Amino acid sequence: MQNIYNVKSVEESWAVAAEVVKLLKPGTVMALHGDLGAGKTTFMQGIAIALHLERPVTSPTFTLSNEYNAAQFKLVHMDLYRLTSPDDLLAIGYAEHIENGAVVAVEWPERAEDLIPADAIHIYLEQGDEMEDRRIIVEQP
Amino acid sequence: MIVLGIESSCDETAAAVVDNGRNVLSSVVYSQIELHQPYGGVVPEIASRSHVEKISGIISSAMIQAFGNGSEESIDTSWWNKLDAVAVTYGPGLASSLIVGLSEAKGLALRIGAPLIGINHVEAHIHSVFLSSGAPEPAEIFPYLALVVSGGHSCLIEVTALNTCSIIGQTLDDAAGEAFDKAAKMMGLGYPGGPVIDKLARSVDCRSTIDFPKGRPRAGNPILGGLDADLCVSFSGLKTSLMYYLKKNPPADNAEVAAIIASYQEAIVDALAQRCSIALLRGNYKALAVGGGVSLNSRLRERLTAVSQAAGVPVLLAEPRFCGDNAAMIAGLACMGAGVTGAEAMELDVVPSLAAGS
Numbered sequence: 001m002q003n004i005y006n007v008k009s010v011e012e013s014w015a016v017a018a019e020v021v022k023l024l025k026p027g028t029v030m031a032l033h034g035d036l037g038a039g040k041t042t043f044m045q046g047i048a049i050a051l052h053l054e055r056p057v058t059s060p061t062f063t064l065s066n067e068y069n070a071a072q073f074k075l076v077h078m079d080l081y082r083l084t085s086p087d088d089l090l091a092i093g094y095a096e097h098i099e100n101g102a103v104v105a106v107e108w109p110e111r112a113e114d115l116i117p118a119d120a121i122h123i124y125l126e127q128g129d130e131m132e133d134r135r136i137i138v139e140q141p
Numbered sequence: 142m143i144v145l146g147i148e149s150s151c152d153e154t155a156a157a158v159v160d161n162g163r164n165v166l167s168s169v170v171y172s173q174i175e176l177h178q179p180y181g182g183v184v185p186e187i188a189s190r191s192h193v194e195k196i197s198g199i200i201s202s203a204m205i206q207a208f209g210n211g212s213e214e215s216i217d218t219s220w221w222n223k224l225d226a227v228a229v230t231y232g233p234g235l236a237s238s239l240i241v242g243l244s245e246a247k248g249l250a251l252r253i254g255a256p257l258i259g260i261n262h263v264e265a266h267i268h269s270v271f272l273s274s275g276a277p278e279p280a281e282i283f284p285y286l287a288l289v290v291s292g293g294h295s296c297l298i299e300v301t302a303l304n305t306c307s308i309i310g311q312t313l314d315d316a317a318g319e320a321f322d323k324a325a326k327m328m329g330l331g332y333p334g335g336p337v338i339d340k341l342a343r344s345v346d347c348r349s350t351i352d353f354p355k356g357r358p359r360a361g362n363p364i365l366g367g368l369d370a371d372l373c374v375s376f377s378g379l380k381t382s383l384m385y386y387l388k389k390n391p392p393a394d395n396a397e398v399a400a401i402i403a404s405y406q407e408a409i410v411d412a413l414a415q416r417c418s419i420a421l422l423r424g425n426y427k428a429l430a431v432g433g434g435v436s437l438n439s440r441l442r443e444r445l446t447a448v449s450q451a452a453g454v455p456v457l458l459a460e461p462r463f464c465g466d467n468a469a470m471i472a473g474l475a476c477m478g479a480g481v482t483g484a485e486a487m488e489l490d491v492v493p494s495l496a497a498g499s
Contacts, residue, residue, distance in 0.1 A: 036323060037381040041314045045364050055366035056313040056373075062151075062293035063233060063493045064185060084186050092236065131385045 005136045006128075010042055016136050017046025023121055023140060026073045026101030031109035031116050034125030039134045040107055043125060044077060047105065051075060060107070065092050067102075074102040086112040142225045145249075146472025147200065149192045149242030150234025150262045151293065152176075152183045156200040157468035158207035158224075162476030165272055167206035168462065168469040171195050174333065181332045182322065185237050192241035200245070203468070221253040228475030231259040232495030233293070239491035247487060259481035259489045260471045263289050263497040264306065266432035267298065268474040269459035269467070276457055279303065279477065282427040286420050288445070289497070290413060291433035291465075292318030292333070297372055297420055298497050300430075304479045307498040310372025310416055313358050313365070317409055317435045320376035324383055324405055328398060339438050342403035345396075348440075351386065351404035354379050356412030371419050374412045379405070406440060414444035421452035430457040434465040 005016045024030070030047075032040050041059065048057045051070040060066045060079040068075040076097045083089060089112045097104050098117075109116050124137040142162070148155040157168040173191050177183050205213050208220040229246035232239060243259075250257040267287040270276055280303065287298040287306070295317045297310035315323070318335060325334025330341075342348070356379050360370040383405055392398045417429060429449045435441065442458060449456035463469060474480065481489055 036327070037384040039381075041377040045314075049363045053366075054363050056311060056364055056368070058312060059315045059319060059377075061182070061319055062235075062316065064235065066494060082180060082182050082184050084184055088186055131382060 001140050003138045005138070007134050007136060009132055013039060013042050013134060013136065014046030014049055016138070017043050018050040020121065020123065020138055021047055021050040024073070024103045026103065027098050028103045029098065029117055029120040030103065030105045031120050031122045032105055032107050032125070033109065033122065035127070038125040038127055039136075040125060043123065043136070044105060047075070074100070076102045076104045078104060078106050080106060080108040080111040083111055086115050089115055142476050143223055144226045144228050144258070144472040144475045145200070145203065145224050146260075146468035146470075146475065147196070147227065147229040147242045147246045148262070148466055148468040148471050149196065149238050150230045150232070151238055151466060152188050153466040154192050154195040154199050154242075155466060155468035156196075156203035157472050158203055159272075159469055159472035159476060162268075162473045163271060163276075165469045165473070166208075167203045168467055169199050169202045169206065170465070170467050171199050172465075178332055181326050183235070185235050188235060189237035189241060192238055196241060196245050200249070221255075224253065224255050226256045226258050226475060227253075228258040228260050228472050228480065230262045230265070230471055231481070231489050232492030233262055234491075234493060236491050236493045239493065243489065243491055250487070256482065257486040257489075258475040258479075259486050260474055260479065261495055261497060261499075262466075262471075263294055263296070263298075263495075264479065265470040265474045266291070266294075267300065267306075267430055268477070269432045269463040269470040270430040270457040272463050272469055272473055273460050277428070284424070284426055285428040285430055286417065286424060286426040287430040287432070288413065288417055288436070289433045290317045290431070290435035290441070292316060292322065292435075294433060295374060295376075295413070295435075296497060297416060299424065299426075303477060305498075308496060309420065310368060310374075313362070313373055313375045314377035315380065317374075317376065317413060318433075320380055320409055321406075321435070323380050324402065327384055327387060328392075328402065330398075330402070335435060335438060338402050338406050339440070341399045342406045342440060345399045345403045347400070347403070349404045349407040350400050353386075353404055353408040354382050356408055357415070372416055374416060376409065376412075379408055406438070410438065410441045410444050413441060414448050417445060418448040418452065421449065421454060426454055428455050428457055432459045432464065432470075437461055437464045
């Protein structure tokens with residue numbers, strides 16, 4: 001199934017994220033595709049808000065992996081940007097998190113394609129012509 | 142109290158010997174920047190491997206510089222007895238990097254029979270301002286405000302007593318150093334971004350010709366959680382706005398590159414300075430302490446000095462050699478009685494997302 005959303009504000013991106021949250025269950029992998037500035041941070045903030053986390057969702061670029069305890073499940077936010085091999089993803093606990101029922105959001109998933117399960121939800125974020133414009137494509141099996 | 146400090150949280154392998162928390166007997170830092178430059182950022186696997194290779198040599202150098210008379214090339218084993226403790230960073234940072242320093246420190250502490258002290262890296266950055274000879278004693282300036290700005294952190298911390306601090310503001314997304322690095326990458330200026338951006342920005346007459354977003358989150362934004370919007374910053378939108386600007390107005394020459402980057406830097410510096418100003422005017426602080434690699438930025442130093450003057454408090458800036466990651470700040474803070482000590486320290490595991498004051 002594929003849904004396409006054209007959004008024109010941060011709030012509209014958050015509304016799409018809230019829809020995606022309804023699809024999440026323990027062990028879901030959410031692959032976030034999109035270039036620098038495509039809106040991955042904004043989208044993840046929307047996920048956090050919909051999960052009632054209400055705290056800053058800081059960039060995982062430095063620590064590679066940030067964890068948040070939501071009421072329904074643990075949310076893990078990983079950044080593969082500088083990993084050199086898919087093994088590095090395993091080294092930062094990716095498989096254990098899924099096994100333990102966390103929802104794992106992965107930025108730059110194309111760096112470890114083989115490790116993204118077939119039932120993962122794929123989110124494609126694309127820039128529009130204006131700064132606030134985004135196209136968000138949500139794909140789920 | 143003489144403490145050996147060990148630091149390996151990111152891409153610097155460092156060791157230092159500090160006496161009484163203030164007197165730096167030695168501070169040795171090996172920077173891996175050249176190893177990571179081709180990748181435009183720190184590669185965890187490469188960082189970890191390099192820490193393993195360098196750490197024992199760096200510790201030896203720190204011991205020789207601290208206790209030798211200038212002619213020794215190896216450690217005199219009696220020097221180990223001079224150490225009252227071994228201090229080490231256990232977080233925040235990259236897990237695979239932190240583990241190298243922590244394992245080395247545990248092994249060393251056991252071998253020489255010295256107690257181990259686990260130190261919070263962000264809190265240690267605050268202590269770096271006290272490593273200068275002219276700085277006051279921490280106890281004289283409680284409560285004080287601290288700004289820690291680096292590639293991985295941007296937070297405003299209130300320090301009310303020895304070992305008592307709490308985060309009162311922070312970035313909601315990217316750290317200030319990350320915002321510099323990402324901009325440098327977009328504009329092809331190389332890695333790390335901070336120093337080259339600082340230099341380019343100094344080359345232009347007008348500090349800000351382009352109106353970038355202010356890096357200030359809106360009040361009522363739910364992701365603030367319990368934090369006050371007036372004390373937080375947000376750089377993700379600023380980075381996106383730079384990207385769109387470059388797309389629509391590709392710089393024609395070096396002068397235009399400098400003008401764009403100067404405006405971008407000004408937006409970051411202004412957000413940080415303005416947040417400090419609000420906190421200083423609201424709170425009853427006796428000083429502003431600034432640490433972390435981004436605190437080397439000359440424009441930020443200028444603005445923070447002005448902001449503290451306006452608030453009537455002194456600004457304490459770390460010496461340049463103690464701004465970036467180093468082990469003197471780790472050993473120094475441990476001397477003050479901070480950190481995880483006793484049997485608990487030997488049981489410590491690394492904590493990649495350790496927050497200040499936790």
